[in-house]
Amino acid sequence: MFNFGFIVEQALGHITHYQNLKYWVDKDTNIKPNWMPVGASTNDIWEKLPVIRNNWSLQVSLRTRKAIKTAIKLQKPDALFLHTQTLALFSIPFMHRIPTIISTDATPFNLDSIATGYNHKVGGNYLAERGKYEWNRSTYNAAAAIITWCEWAKDSLVHDYGIPAEKVLVIPPGVDLEQWNFKHNPSLESIESTPENPLRLLFVGGDFARKGGYTLLEAFLNGLDRDFRLDIVTKDTNLKRELTGIENIRVYCDLTPNSQRLKQLYAQADIFVFPTQADCLPSAISEAMAAGLPVITTDIGALCEQVEHGVNGLIVPPSDATALAIALRMLKNNPEKIRCMAAASRRIAEKRFDAQRNYGAILNLMKSISHKSGLQYKAGNLFHV
Numbered sequence: 048m049f050n051f052g053f054i055v056e057q058a059l060g061h062i063t064h065y066q067n068l069k070y071w072v073d074k075d076t077n078i079k080p081n082w083m084p085v086g087a088s089t090n091d092i093w094e095k096l097p098v099i100r101n102n103w104s105l106q107v108s109l110r111t112r113k114a115i116k117t118a119i120k121l122q123k124p125d126a127l128f129l130h131t132q133t134l135a136l137f138s139i140p141f142m143h144r145i146p147t148i149i150s151t152d153a154t155p156f157n158l159d160s161i162a163t164g165y166n167h168k169v170g171g172n173y174l175a176e177r178g179k180y181e182w183n184r185s186t187y188n189a190a191a192a193i194i195t196w197c198e199w200a201k202d203s204l205v206h207d208y209g210i211p212a213e214k215v216l217v218i219p220p221g222v223d224l225e226q227w228n229f230k231h232n233p234s235l236e237s238i239e240s241t242p243e244n245p246l247r248l249l250f251v252g253g254d255f256a257r258k259g260g261y262t263l264l265e266a267f268l269n270g271l272d273r274d275f276r277l278d279i280v281t282k283d284t285n286l287k288r289e290l291t292g293i294e295n296i297r298v299y300c301d302l303t304p305n306s307q308r309l310k311q312l313y314a315q316a317d318i319f320v321f322p323t324q325a326d327c328l329p330s331a332i333s334e335a336m337a338a339g340l341p342v343i344t345t346d347i348g349a350l351c352e353q354v355e356h357g358v359n360g361l362i363v364p365p366s367d368a369t370a371l372a373i374a375l376r377m378l379k380n381n382p383e384k385i386r387c388m389a390a391a392s393r394r395i396a397e398k399r400f401d402a403q404r405n406y407g408a409i410l411n412l413m414k415s416i417s418h419k420s421g422l423q424y425k426a427g428n429l430f431h432v
Contacts, residue, residue, distance in 0.1 A: 057086025071406035164325020197349035221402025227337035229314035249316035259322030341388035
């Protein structure tokens with residue numbers, strides 16, 4: 048029996064990752080998990096202190112330190128899993144005593160490269176920036192192993208932070224391929240657009256603006272509404288009021304990750320549209336691929352590791368409503384292309400984003416490091432996509 052501690056950041060797409068990881072961990076009867084989700088709104092001292100109350104990284108790192116100290120008092124974990132590195136800044140002393148995996152979707156350098164879309168300020172005081180860099184590098188070095196969601200993040204760890212490549216494994220978050228298999232292989236006749244039966248577009252993004260929602264709306268309201276129906280899943284409740292009464296648009300603001308209604312929207316869709324302005328490796332695209340949907344998106348972050356232009360989708364420039372409209376009309380006029388891209392999406396999902404395989408690889412790595420004082424194997428021998 049393995050006693051493992053799981054500390055997962057409760058923000059953005061990391062919440063879906065937490066739910067999926069928990070589902071597969073609970074299936075392994077050899078693991079006794081200690082779940083320590085860390086996020087905001089805990090009404091603790093860190094939300095009240097100057098400087099710290101305005102710094103997410105400091106808040107969640109201090110909460111993580113407290114959670115690990117409490118866990119050790121009950122029973123020292125055989126291994127720890129920290130997602131993301133943001134949580135780990137104050138955990139280096141624990142990481143020297145307990146084999147620890149740091150999991151991340153992006154490094155701070157990665158995030159700086161897409162900072163504009165997150166309204167994140169880059170640069171500032173040189174000494175402060177250098178201090179943050181060294182702190183993050185020390186945190187990465189203290190881990191027994193590092194899991195990244197994508198090659199984009201692994202490349203940054205190796206080239207920007209000097210982490211040995213053999214210490215870093217690329218294991219993307221997975222999708223339950225059985226639950227997300229909607230047999231979305233319609234006949235060519237059924238996906239032809241008609242006034243009575245318009246093609247269905249699906250957009251899923253909690254942060255509507257950052258995910259490119261307004262680019263999609265601009266394209267849609269400029270003539271696409273005659274040939275398509277648009278379903279929008281978001282957390283922006285104001286949007287629902289703004290778009291009420293507009294024909295062929297439906298907005299859903301109360302759907303949760305992995306919910307049945309959300310899956311129904313994926314099952315009913317013909318094309319997934321996600322013209323994001325800032326992202327790393329969004330779960331919504333992996334879910335669309337598992338559902339067998341062509342994806343129209345942008346070349347941001349690691350999205351090119353999900354969508355290959357012309358194979359399982361189309362890549363358009365961010366904030367370019369004209370290019371997005373052209374891409375959608377091209378697919379509307381080519382049902383055979385929709386069918387081929389749909390099949391390719393499902394095929395790539397089966398190869399790269401199989402939850403059973405990917406989360407199993409995480410657990411195998413944790414079991415391995417719990418028996419070793421250091422990393423004594425080549426990462427590629429354990430997991431390879």
